[in-house]
Amino acid sequence: xxxxxxxxxxxxxxxxxxxxxxxxxxxxxxxxxxxxxxxxxxxxxxxxxxxxxxxxxxxxxxxxxxxxxxxxxxxxxxxxxxxxxxxxxxxxxxxxxxxxxxxxxxxxxxxxxxxxxxxxxxxxxxxxxxxxxxxxxxxxxxxxxxxxxxxxxxxxxxxxxxxxxxxxxxxxxxxxxx
Numbered sequence: 001x002x003x004x005x006x007x008x009x010x011x012x013x014x015x016x017x018x019x020x021x022x023x024x025x026x027x028x029x030x031x032x033x034x035x036x037x038x039x040x041x042x043x044x045x046x047x048x049x050x051x052x053x054x055x056x057x058x059x060x061x062x063x064x065x066x067x068x069x070x071x072x073x074x075x076x077x078x079x080x081x082x083x084x085x086x087x088x089x090x091x092x093x094x095x096x097x098x099x100x101x102x103x104x105x106x107x108x109x110x111x112x113x114x115x116x117x118x119x120x121x122x123x124x125x126x127x128x129x130x131x132x133x134x135x136x137x138x139x140x141x142x143x144x145x146x147x148x149x150x151x152x153x154x155x156x157x158x159x160x161x162x163x164x165x166x167x168x169x170x171x172x173x174x175x176x177x178x
Contacts, residue, residue, distance in 0.1 A: 028165070029119065029121060029133065029135050029137060029164065029165075030121065030164075031099070031102055031104035031105055031119050031120055031121055032102065032104045032120050032121065032122065032123045033102060033104075034102050034103060034104070035102065035103040035104045035120050035123060036103070036127075037067070037073070037097070037103055038067075039127045040065065040103075040120075040123075040127060040130070041065045041066055041067060041073070042064065042065065042066075042145070043062055043063075043064045043145070044062065044063045044064070044065075044130060044143040044144065044145065045061075045062055045143065045144050045145070045146060045147045045174075045176055046061035046062065046063070046141060046142070046143060046174040046176075047129075047142040047143065047144050047148075047149045047154070047173070047174060048141075048142040048154075048171045048172060048173045048174055049061075049139075049140060049141045049142070049171065049172055049174060050138070050139055050140040050141075050170050050171065050172070051170065051172055052139060054091075055079065057081050057082050058079035058080070058081065058089070058174075059079065059080050059081075059082065059083065059084055059086070059174060059175045059176075060079060060080040060084045060174075060175060060176050060177040061077070061078070061079040061080075061174055062077070062078050062079075063075065063076070063077050063078075063143065064076040064078070065095070068094065072094045072095065072096045073094060073095040073096065073106070074092070074093075074094060075092065075093045075094060075095050075108060075110075076090065076091075076092050077090065077091045077092075077093075078090045078091075080177065084175055084176070084177040085177070091110055092110070093108055093109055093110035093111075094108070094109055095107065095108040095109070095118055104119060104120040104121075104123075105117070105118075105119050105120075106118040106119075106120075116134065116139075117134040117135055118132055118134070119132065119133055119134060119135060120132055121133050121164065122157065122160060122161075127145065128144065128145050128146075129142065129143060129144045129145070129149065129153065129157070130143045130144075131143070131157060131161070133166075137164075137165060137166060140161070140166055140170075140171070142154070142157060142171075147176035147177070148176065158171075
């Protein structure tokens with residue numbers, strides 16, 4: 001089992017345990033009104049994230065989504081280890097919509113039986129960027145269709161995230177191979 005997969009398993013276990021104990025902020029985190037999954041699929045580049053164990057030493061991270069034959073979503077996460085020219089590490093999983101009204105709340109699974117929340121809390125009207133978190137705000141990803149994001153757009157996102165209770169100081173900017 002690759003180290004990337006091992007760390008993902010460990011974080012999902014901790015997320016499952018914390019989910020069992022409840023959380024006081026779950027209902028506070030809004031998601032976008034609606035996600036057109038056909039527009040959402042494709043490749044996304046990680047611009048920034050909260051630190052997490054399963055992405056330790058990952059740079060140049062991408063997530064590629066596609067529709068599976070069963071209607072669920074195939075998730076292919078890839079990163080380079082330590083440097084943008086480092087060893088390629090991959091993790092493949094699946095996701096499915098749990099809120100059919102918005103399509104903005106999904107579950108993602110890389111290892112049975114562990115599942116994690118994937119909530120789309122911000123989405124550009126042209127699907128140029130997406131902000132993903134979980135109801136407890138433990139995880140956060142700023143994703144873009146391009147490897148770089150304009151500073152003005154990034155600043156606008158940070159301002160909104162702060163209003164939602166996220167700590168911008170925890171964000172790690174992610175180098176990309178451009």
